[in-house]
Amino acid sequence: MKLPARFRPVLFIVLLLVGWQVAIDRHPGQILPGPIAVAGGIVDLLRHGILFKYIVASLFRVTWGFSLAALLAIPLGLMLGWFQRGEMAFYPLIQIFRPISPLAWIPIAILWFGVGDSAAIFLIFVGCFFPMLLIAMSAVRNIPSIYINAGRNFGLSSSEFVTRVLYPAVIPQLLVGLRITLGIAWLVVVAAEMISVNSGLGFLIVDARNAGNRYDLVVAGMVIIGVIGLLLDLAMRSLENVKSFHWSSSEE
Amino acid sequence: MSLAEVITKSSGDGQKLKLEHLHMVYGQGAESVPVLEDVNLEVSDGEFVCIVGPSGCGKSTLLNVMAGFLPATGGTVTIDGEVVSGPDSRRILVFQERGVFPWLTVEGNIGFGLAKLSREERRQRIAHYVQAVRLQGFEHAYPSDLSGGMKQRLQVARALAVNPDILYLDEPFGALDFVTRVIMRGELHRIWQTERRTILFVTHDIDEAVQLADRVVVLSSRPARIQDILTIDIHHPRNISSPRYLELRDELLKQIGLAYEI
Numbered sequence: 073m074k075l076p077a078r079f080r081p082v083l084f085i086v087l088l089l090v091g092w093q094v095a096i097d098r099h100p101g102q103i104l105p106g107p108i109a110v111a112g113g114i115v116d117l118l119r120h121g122i123l124f125k126y127i128v129a130s131l132f133r134v135t136w137g138f139s140l141a142a143l144l145a146i147p148l149g150l151m152l153g154w155f156q157r158g159e160m161a162f163y164p165l166i167q168i169f170r171p172i173s174p175l176a177w178i179p180i181a182i183l184w185f186g187v188g189d190s191a192a193i194f195l196i197f198v199g200c201f202f203p204m205l206l207i208a209m210s211a212v213r214n215i216p217s218i219y220i221n222a223g224r225n226f227g228l229s230s231s232e233f234v235t236r237v238l239y240p241a242v243i244p245q246l247l248v249g250l251r252i253t254l255g256i257a258w259l260v261v262v263a264a265e266m267i268s269v270n271s272g273l274g275f276l277i278v279d280a281r282n283a284g285n286r287y288d289l290v291v292a293g294m295v296i297i298g299v300i301g302l303l304l305d306l307a308m309r310s311l312e313n314v315k316s317f318h319w320s321s322s323e324e
Numbered sequence: 325m326s327l328a329e330v331i332t333k334s335s336g337d338g339q340k341l342k343l344e345h346l347h348m349v350y351g352q353g354a355e356s357v358p359v360l361e362d363v364n365l366e367v368s369d370g371e372f373v374c375i376v377g378p379s380g381c382g383k384s385t386l387l388n389v390m391a392g393f394l395p396a397t398g399g400t401v402t403i404d405g406e407v408v409s410g411p412d413s414r415r416i417l418v419f420q421e422r423g424v425f426p427w428l429t430v431e432g433n434i435g436f437g438l439a440k441l442s443r444e445e446r447r448q449r450i451a452h453y454v455q456a457v458r459l460q461g462f463e464h465a466y467p468s469d470l471s472g473g474m475k476q477r478l479q480v481a482r483a484l485a486v487n488p489d490i491l492y493l494d495e496p497f498g499a500l501d502f503v504t505r506v507i508m509r510g511e512l513h514r515i516w517q518t519e520r521r522t523i524l525f526v527t528h529d530i531d532e533a534v535q536l537a538d539r540v541v542v543l544s545s546r547p548a549r550i551q552d553i554l555t556i557d558i559h560h561p562r563n564i565s566s567p568r569y570l571e572l573r574d575e576l577l578k579q580i581g582l583a584y585e586i
Binding site for chain 2: 216218219221222224225226227232236237240241243
């Protein structure tokens with residue numbers, strides 16, 4: 073039987089699910105709910121109307137934290153990358169902040185913003201800001217000098233230079249950066265919701281465990297998080313396929 | 325002003341570019357490297373000048389100084405009596421490779437320097453130069469879809485479109501294969517004959533120099549001085565197996581220190 077290539081991963085997942093269910097049936101216990109129980113959990117969440125509400129709550133926080141980080145980090149990073157003195161001044165500082173996990177900021181976030189949306193958004197912002205800043209800085213530094221010289225040769229003013237050479241030259245790397253940081257944002261929102269709010273997919277997981285060990289709902293939450301993360305990544309990838317954006321990948 | 329000065333100024337001797345006592349030193353103090361040493365040259369309007377010399381001698385540096393990308397550490401570059409102090413769209417530098425903007429189509433690249441023209445003028449100018457470099461049918465293609473030779477023709481078209489007085493070409497065909505290089509040579513010569521710009525062409529290819537140039541400037545090894553200037557006194561189209569051609573070619577090979585036989 074010949075199967076189209078794009079159905080092969082689907083078939084593989086189905087096989088794994090069947091294996092999972094068979095293993096659970098043969099060794100019933102407290103280790104993990106089976107896929108049928110998890111599917112039941114998702115139906116439960118849908119019936120109570122909280123699944124959609126929680127997804128929207130999580131996406132709302134991600135949108136704010138990620139957008140604020142991108143809006144601040146990209147212009148700042150482009151500027152620091154362009155003016156070498158700025159980079160020399162800020163680089164050590166950025167390198168110290170960058171390895172601090174966003175989770176380490178949780179107490180500070182609660183101290184500053186209290187328990188609520190703002191604290192979660194702040195955590196996502198912190199998680200996205202430094203990676204995006206570094207990517208924007210290196211994007212400018214990696215512009216081939218030939219484009220810069222060609223731009224200067226045609227007598228562009230500073231603002232023309234920014235819009236017609238600098239911006240198109242860094243776009244491919246910025247898109248990759250946005251894709252990476254959106255992934256980080258989605259990781260951080262789950263952690264933030266476990267501590268600082270009482271809605272969202274992260275909260276769902278903690279709440280399902282605390283309120284009576286509903287592990288079917290825990291795993292259901294994990295599955296939903298994974299699927300939405302995948303969809304976000306696919307959406308960012310489709311941006312990279314716009315012809316005038318993705319030139320770098322085809323040029324080299 | 326003396327009478328003689330009035331006459332030379334008003335009659336216009338056709339002189340375009342003048343290099344006077346040009347010096348270039350990279351770095352400072354004990355680590356400084358002299359690259360150009362007392363380079364003097366006059367190029368007349370519409371002339372095709374090739375610059376040859378051993379690799380690493382400072383040919384590209386000289387071109388970058390003339391185009392205003394690098395400030396000379398001594399001496400001056402004068403174009404039409406005006407001292408060059410920076411890059412300017414009246415003189416365009418064409419790079420060896422990767423000089424076209426990969427995010428713009430062929431049309432977009434040719435129109436890059438034409439933002440100040442009206443839409444209609446721009447359209448005409450682009451159409452003219454698409455034709456001139458024979459890229460018809462590729463107007464909407466991106467550079468990633470073009471061959472190496474087509475990209476270089478595109479770069480030349482983008483440069484010509486802004487109507488520059490001088491074209492500086494920095495080994496523009498150096499990264500191309502032999503056959504494409506020979507074809508491009510012919511194309512450049514054809515364009516030069518119809519458009520009549522002053523061209524300064526850096527190359528390491530002796531044949532390229534003898535086939536294209538009115539005069540060939542030979543630079544010494546670093547620090548570069550002008551070692552000799554050869555006038556190529558053969559009419560176009562040039563017969564590349566004529567005795568005079570071979571004589572000039574041998575002379576150039578001798579000048580850059582290469583023997584007749586391998």
